[in-house]
Amino acid sequence: MIQERLDSLRRLMEERGMDAYLVPTADFHESEYVGDYFKCRSFMTGFTGSAGTLVVTLDDAALWVDGRYFVQAGNQLKGSGVRMMKMGEEGVPEIADFLVDAVREGRSLGFDGRVVDSLTGEKLEKRLAAKGASVKYREDLVDQVWTDRPALSAQPVWILKEEFAGKSAAEKLSDLRKAMEKEGATAHILTTLDDIAWLLNIRGDDVRCNPVVLSYLAVTGTEAFLFINSQVLDEECRAYLSGLGVAVKPYNEIYDYVSALRNEKVLMETTCVNYAILRSLDSSNEIINRMNPTVLAKAVKNPVEIENMKKAHIKDGVVMARFAYWLKTNMGKIPMDELSVQKKLDSLRFETEGNLGLSFDTISAYGPNAAMCHYSATEETNTPLEARGFYLVDSGGQYYEGTTDITRTFAVGPLTDEEKEHYTLVLMSMLRLGDVKFPYGARGLTLDYAARQVFWERGLNFNHGTGHGVGYLLNVHERPVGIRWKMVPERMDSCVLEPGMISSDEPGIYIEGSHGIRTENLMLCVKREKNEYGQFLGFEYLTCAPIDLDGVVKSMMTEHDVELLNQYHAFVYETLSPYLEGEEKAWLKNATRAI
Numbered sequence: 001m002i003q004e005r006l007d008s009l010r011r012l013m014e015e016r017g018m019d020a021y022l023v024p025t026a027d028f029h030e031s032e033y034v035g036d037y038f039k040c041r042s043f044m045t046g047f048t049g050s051a052g053t054l055v056v057t058l059d060d061a062a063l064w065v066d067g068r069y070f071v072q073a074g075n076q077l078k079g080s081g082v083r084m085m086k087m088g089e090e091g092v093p094e095i096a097d098f099l100v101d102a103v104r105e106g107r108s109l110g111f112d113g114r115v116v117d118s119l120t121g122e123k124l125e126k127r128l129a130a131k132g133a134s135v136k137y138r139e140d141l142v143d144q145v146w147t148d149r150p151a152l153s154a155q156p157v158w159i160l161k162e163e164f165a166g167k168s169a170a171e172k173l174s175d176l177r178k179a180m181e182k183e184g185a186t187a188h189i190l191t192t193l194d195d196i197a198w199l200l201n202i203r204g205d206d207v208r209c210n211p212v213v214l215s216y217l218a219v220t221g222t223e224a225f226l227f228i229n230s231q232v233l234d235e236e237c238r239a240y241l242s243g244l245g246v247a248v249k250p251y252n253e254i255y256d257y258v259s260a261l262r263n264e265k266v267l268m269e270t271t272c273v274n275y276a277i278l279r280s281l282d283s284s285n286e287i288i289n290r291m292n293p294t295v296l297a298k299a300v301k302n303p304v305e306i307e308n309m310k311k312a313h314i315k316d317g318v319v320m321a322r323f324a325y326w327l328k329t330n331m332g333k334i335p336m337d338e339l340s341v342q343k344k345l346d347s348l349r350f351e352t353e354g355n356l357g358l359s360f361d362t363i364s365a366y367g368p369n370a371a372m373c374h375y376s377a378t379e380e381t382n383t384p385l386e387a388r389g390f391y392l393v394d395s396g397g398q399y400y401e402g403t404t405d406i407t408r409t410f411a412v413g414p415l416t417d418e419e420k421e422h423y424t425l426v427l428m429s430m431l432r433l434g435d436v437k438f439p440y441g442a443r444g445l446t447l448d449y450a451a452r453q454v455f456w457e458r459g460l461n462f463n464h465g466t467g468h469g470v471g472y473l474l475n476v477h478e479r480p481v482g483i484r485w486k487m488v489p490e491r492m493d494s495c496v497l498e499p500g501m502i503s504s505d506e507p508g509i510y511i512e513g514s515h516g517i518r519t520e521n522l523m524l525c526v527k528r529e530k531n532e533y534g535q536f537l538g539f540e541y542l543t544c545a546p547i548d549l550d551g552v553v554k555s556m557m558t559e560h561d562v563e564l565l566n567q568y569h570a571f572v573y574e575t576l577s578p579y580l581e582g583e584e585k586a587w588l589k590n591a592t593r594a595i
Contacts, residue, residue, distance in 0.1 A: 002046050002080040006061050008145045009044070013110060014058065019103040019133075021141060022095075022111040022124075023054040027207075029191045029214075030117050030272045032477055033360075035207050036150040038115070040142040043149075047076045049374060053095055054082070057102045064095055067463030071372040071512055096124060105132040113137030113276035121275030137275055155205035157213050157232050159240055160473065162201070164400050166304025169201040169244055172297070177221060179293035185267035188292075189258065190217040192272050194474045195294040196226075200246065203473060204232065209360045210475050211398060216254040223247070227254040255280050268292075271492065291492070295480055298471070300500040305402065305472045306524065309502065309542055312401035313522070315355075317544035317572065318579045319348045319397070320406060324546055325587045327391070331412045336385040338364040338377035342393070349397045359396035359403045359476040366391045370409070370516030373464060373508060388413035390423070390515050390551070396476055405476050406543050407506055407520035411550035422509045423517050423551035425454050429507035430519045431564040433466065433483070433539075437528055440535040443494050444483035444503070451507050452485055460509060467503040468493065470522055497537060501525045505539075519547060541568065544575045546591040554595055566594040 013021050027038040033050055041047070041054045041063075049069040055062050064085040065073045073084045085092050093101075103109050109128060113121060116137070125135045143149060162168055176199065180188050190196055193212035197203055204213035216227040224246040233241070233248065241248060249257070258280040267288045270278065281287070301309065323345045330336070342364035349355050365375045366385050370392035377383070385391055391412045396405035409423065433451040444467060451466045469481030481503050482493025497503075503525070508518030521543035528536040546569065554562060569592035577585055 002044070002082065005044055005145055006056060006081055009056055009141055010058055012141045012144060013056070016110060016136060016139070016141075017108055018110040018136060019057060019107040020099055020109050021056045022099065022109065022116065023056065023142060024111075024115055025051050025053065026115040026117075027214075028114045028274055029193050029216075030274065031193055031207060031210070031212075032475065033207055033210055035153045035214075037152045040115075040140075040146070043146055044142060045077065045082045046080050047073050047082075048376065049073060055095065055098060055102070060102075062098070064092075068374045069372075070463075072375065096120075096127065099124060100127045100131070103128055103131075103133045108134045108136045110136045110139070110141060111275075112140040112142070113279065114140070114274050116275045117271050118273050118275045118278035119270040121278065122270070137279070152229075153206040153214060154229050154232050155213075156234065157202050157204045157228075157237050159237060160201045160203050163304070164308060164473070165201045166302040166308075169199065172199050172201075172294075173219070173224065173244065175297065176219060176293055180219070180221070180267055183267055183288055183290055183293075185265050185288050186220060187261060187264045187266045188219045189266060189268040189273060189277065190219065190292060190294065191274065191277065192269075192292060194471055194478065195292055195298065198298045198471075198474060199294050200226070200241070200244065202237070209358050209398070211356065211473060212475070214251065216251070218254070218257055225249050225257065227251050227257070261285050291480070296495070296498075298474075299469055299478060299481055299495070300498050301472060301502060301524075302500070306500065308401035309403075309472065309524075312354075312397075312399040312404055313542045313544050314575060314579070315352050315399060315401070316349070316397055316404040316406065317576050319345070319352055320408065320545035321572075321576050321580060321588050321591075322584060323348055324408065324410065324548070324591065325584050327410060327412070328548075328591075329583075329587070331385065332387040337382050338366055338369070338385070339379070339382045341385065341391070342377060345393060345395055349395075352397070352399075354400045356398040356400065356473070359398050359405055363392070363394035363407075365393070365516060366412075367515060368513050370518075371510040371512045371514065373510055373516060373518065385412055389415065390419060390517060392516055392518060394518065394520065398473060400473065402472050403470055403474060403476055404543070405470055405504055405520065405522055406545060407508075407518045408545065408548065409517045409519060409551070410548045415551055418511075419515055419517075420551050420553050421556065422511070422515070424553045424556045425458070425460070426507050426509055426517045426519050427547065427552060427565070428454050428557055428561050430505050430521065431561055431568070433505045433507070434521065434523055434541055435539075435560075435564055437536050437538045438497075439533060440537055441496055442537070443496055444481065445485070445487065445494055447497075448483050448485040451483070451505070455507070455509070462508045462510065464508070465491075465493075466507055467505055470502045470504065497525050499525050499527050499537060502542065503539075541571070544572050546572055546588065549591065549593070549595060552595065562595060569594070
């Protein structure tokens, strides 16, 4: 079936003089996760991971994936006619280099300009022009192959009350206009869905697990236009937007609006705005390419958001404690598999007051499956849990009070010495990062070594970032916060850390064919002391849930490591015990005992 789809695409490419066609994992807004309508890369390859870029030539097809998906892609691409390209590995070319080599003089590269960011599109255009080739971006060829493609999502919009948002949309718009004035901008084109939702204090359900709304926003000094499917707005939303001075326009009219701009100084982040919008701008306009002002404003949570996030994590902690109790006490007594255990955890969240769903699809992985760090259990891969080894679950919820994300790895039976060693290393890594103190001005790149030292000194590593930013009732992955050991410019997540920012702390280790371990807490950046060396900062954990002690090798840990674990568990018991009763409460006391 995949081969038939590729052959159909190649016939269309040949008719249009295209030597290559680019299919990224993206929507019209450069979102990390995309709705069903936009899953073209998945449709064309059979690979279901959340990230990857497909390049199809007239005689080849290759899919670039990062380290999170090497194992999964290797399995799902078998027999598809699509080669896996392991990004960052020796001998693997950059996508742009591969494309430029693949397109001959006088021929062209094709892509849908609405799903390729303008910076990437411009670079490809210039490089191809230098060899007498071109880009063609006005057609979505996959759409012509995908005959039963799902419709664009059109879920209802709702207003996030100020008691949760902490700041009115009117204030946020005023702050944005001040930022525009500071940059010398007369117009701002905003296409990133979480920025629009945050700015206007609206939420929706157009991307699975991300409560955002398919829309574009244009803001000037005196006007604002929201380009959206008007059917998703009820009378309350229409009146609310009107009161903010926001006019509603049809979703696809953004291109007409942009085309009509003349002699404006347009602020837009070219890595986030799609290439079709860039090419719609008249040359009389000046582009001011800066990070959207909303990005940093959104990342620094206000006092109301911070207090609400703490409440959300207490709710979520109760869920995780009840789940851990159920798992540990019933293991070996009742049949369990990845899907049934996942269903149990998800149902506990859904039953919680104020829960609005999941913040991402739960990763439920037993044994070797956990070595695929973004594994997704399906009916085909569903694996029974046996009374040995590790079970990993990475999950989170969306609440009116905020967004959660937590990973716990549970010993479900006897462990090997290697499994215990790796589990303890991951725990030590997480605790040490959460304990760092640093002067203002540090970035995630500065701090990452605190987490990786225990791995690197043993010749070990994990192939993903150590921490990511988290939205407030928004995307579970939110830039510009990021903790990683090497710069990845396209991720745009290595900002100076500010008090009020939230990051995950999630080291792991993955042994293909054997086991995967990850332990993750979310943490809040806070002020520590200020002295002659400047303002020092640190972290406080938001996540409040027990860490399984059954895999811990205390002799591997320093006294300070043990102290950090015991302090954390004392915090967990003190915080969660009032919400539990009977056997669950007694279990929690033992699960959080000092070691």
